[in-house]
Structure formats: structure tokens, C-alpha cells
Amino acid sequence: MDKRLVYISCILSALILGNTHSAQAFYGKELCKYPEFTCLKIKKNDSWEKLWPDPQKRDLVMRLNRTNLPLDNRSWVVVPKNLASLTLMDLAPFPSQMNTANKKLILVDLDKLAFGAYDAQGTLVYWGPVSGGKNFCSDIQEGCSTPPGTYWINVKRGPDCYSTIFPVDTQGGAPMPYCMFFNQGYALHGSEAVPGYNASHGCVRLYPEDAEWLDEQFAVIGTKVMITSSDTEPTLPYAPS
Numbered sequence: 001m002d003k004r005l006v007y008i009s010c011i012l013s014a015l016i017l018g019n020t021h022s023a024q025a026f027y028g029k030e031l032c033k034y035p036e037f038t039c040l041k042i043k044k045n046d047s048w049e050k051l052w053p054d055p056q057k058r059d060l061v062m063r064l065n066r067t068n069l070p071l072d073n074r075s076w077v078v079v080p081k082n083l084a085s086l087t088l089m090d091l092a093p094f095p096s097q098m099n100t101a102n103k104k105l106i107l108v109d110l111d112k113l114a115f116g117a118y119d120a121q122g123t124l125v126y127w128g129p130v131s132g133g134k135n136f137c138s139d140i141q142e143g144c145s146t147p148p149g150t151y152w153i154n155v156k157r158g159p160d161c162y163s164t165i166f167p168v169d170t171q172g173g174a175p176m177p178y179c180m181f182f183n184q185g186y187a188l189h190g191s192e193a194v195p196g197y198n199a200s201h202g203c204v205r206l207y208p209e210d211a212e213w214l215d216e217q218f219a220v221i222g223t224k225v226m227i228t229s230s231d232t233e234p235t236l237p238y239a240p241s
Contacts, residue, residue, distance in 0.1 A: 028151050031064075031078045038235075045054035046071050051063045057083050064091055066113040066129040067196035068207055074196075087112050092116065103224055104191045105187070106153075106214065108132070110146060110229040113196065115206065117218050126218070132227075133202035144201045146227055150213055151182040153223045156215060161189060166201055176203070180210035182225040188214065 032039040040051075048071055049089040052058035062068060065077045076126075080086055094107065094116035105118040118124040132146035161179035176189040188204045190211030199205075204227075206214070 011150050026113045029076075029078070030226055036081050038079050038081060040079050041076050042074055055148050060086055060088065060091060063088070063129055065196060066131075066194065068129070068192065068194045069196070088127070089124070092123055092124060094127060096124050098122045098124070100224075104218065104220075106219065106223060106225045108146075108188075108225065108227045110148070110198060110227065113198070115204070115210075117214065126210075126213065128207055129194050129196075131191070131196075131205040132198040133200050134198050137201055139166075140201070145198070146186065146200075146202050146204060147183065148227045148229060149183070151186075151227070153182050153219050153221055153225060155179075155181040155187075156219070156221065157181075158215070159212070161187075178215035179203075179209055180211075180215060180219055188219075188225070 004135060029039055031037040048058050048062060051071075052061055060083060061079055063076070064080065066072070071077070080091070093109070093112045093114050098105070098107075098118055100118050100120070100122040102120050102122075104120055105114055107118065108115045108128070108130055109115060113130055113132075114127055115130050116124050119125050133144045135145055137144040157176075157179050159177045161176045163174040163176055165185070166174045176187060176191075179187040179189040181187040186202050186204075188206060188211065190208035191200075191205035192208065193199070194205050195209060
């Protein structure tokens with residue numbers, strides 16, 4: 001294996017196991033302290049497609065920066081220096097193995113801005129960016145953060161799912177493709193607006209392709225969903241190495 005790839009994996013593993021209270025270290029400018037990453041300043045007229053014509057490399061950089069929005073929303077991005085040799089799982093912000101009590105688990109960390117899908121053997125098989133609820137929503141004049149806790153998928157409504165509440169001025173209609181409800185009106189769902197910070201009314205926004213994968217290939221009614229943050233770390237132990 002490429003020595004620099006091992007080095008990046010070691011960096012991320014150390015951050016996961018040793019710095020769980022430094023959420024920015026998984027995706028923000030903290031990574032630029034390490035020699036295997038760089039912070040690239042975005043120039044006028046730059047785009048994801050212009051800077052990374054290869055769709056796989058582009059996808060990795062976007063995921064590392066936790067956003068699917070155009071680059072005009074950012075002044076910088078973090079980029080791995082050995083991007084050509086990396087895979088999605090090399091950049092995973094979660095441990096590769098957890099004790100999930102022989103059950104599938106969707107782990108959502110609102111501070112890492114990411115979810116991880118663990119199979120029944122406790123192996124991390126997929127991960128992606130998320131955007132959870134923000135602290136306060138001006139349109140409803142109340143807090144709208146996503147409540148931490150342990151839940152289970154109880155409703156799935158497929159690609160045509162939409163909100164019956166938001167936008168409030170139209171009494172609903174916002175697209176929520178591949179919605180998977182886990183706690184009353186709270187759902188995991190696809191969105192074209194995953195901005196790199198928590199910005200929703202409480203639902204967990206995912207890349208549309210990640211929501212589709214979860215809905216069609218992983219999650220079923222009864223799949224456990226754990227919502228956590230650096231202040232409410234998961235109670236499930238890491239599996240012995």
C-alpha cells in the first residue's frame with residue numbers, strides 16, 4: 001500500500017480515537033496542519049468540475065469538505081495531496097469496526113457532519129456527508145436542531161417524498177427524496193443543499209445518491225439510527241482491534 005495512503009489513514013484513525021471532541025479535525029482547516037493535506041484557496045470562476053475534471057476525485061474532495069453546493073459558496077477547500085490513490089473509505093471519519101450487537105446501524109454525527117452505515121457484523125460499509133438541524137429557524141421562530149438519541153426507521157416513502165410543512169409559506173412541497181423517517185417528523189433524506197454545516201429544519205440531509213443507496217440497499221423498517229455529536233458520543237463500544 002502507498003506509504004502516504006497509510007499515513008492519511010493513520011491521521012484519520014488517530015483523530016477518530018483520540019480527538020473525538022475536535023470535530024473540525026475530520027473535515028475542516030485542522031486537516032491542513034498535516035503534510036498530506038492542503039488548503040486550496042478558491043479563485044473567481046473556479047468550479048468543482050474545473051478543478052477536478054475526474055468525477056471520482058471530485059466526489060472525494062466534495063465529501064471531504066462535506067458539501068455538494070457550488071464552489072462560489074466557499075473561499076477554500078481541503079484537498080488530500082495523494083488524491084489519485086485514495087478511495088471513499090480511506091477518508092471515512094468513523095472507525096472501520098464497531099460493536100453493533102449484530103444489527104445494522106446508521107450512525108449520524110452532527111459535528112463530523114457525516115453518517116456511517118455499519119452492517120450486522122459491525123463493519124463500516126459506507127459513509128457520506130450530512131447536514132442536520134440548525135439551532136434556530138427564523139421562519140418558525142423556534143429551535144430546530146436534530147435531537148440526539150437512538151431511533152429506528154419506521155417509514156420509507158421513496159424518491160417522490162416531499163415535506164408537508166416546509167416551506168412554511170407554501171405549506172409544504174420541499175423535495176425529500178428517499179425519505180426515511182426515524183423520529184416523528186424527523187427523517188434522513190436526499191438534498192441538493194448539503195452546505196458543510198447544519199442548516200436544516202431538523203431532518204438529516206444527505207447527498208441524493210447516498211439517500212438512494214441507504215433506502216434501496218441498506219435500510220429497512222426497524223434499522224437502528226443513532227444521532228450523536230461530540231457532546232453526545234455513541235455508547236456503542238469500538239470493537240477490539
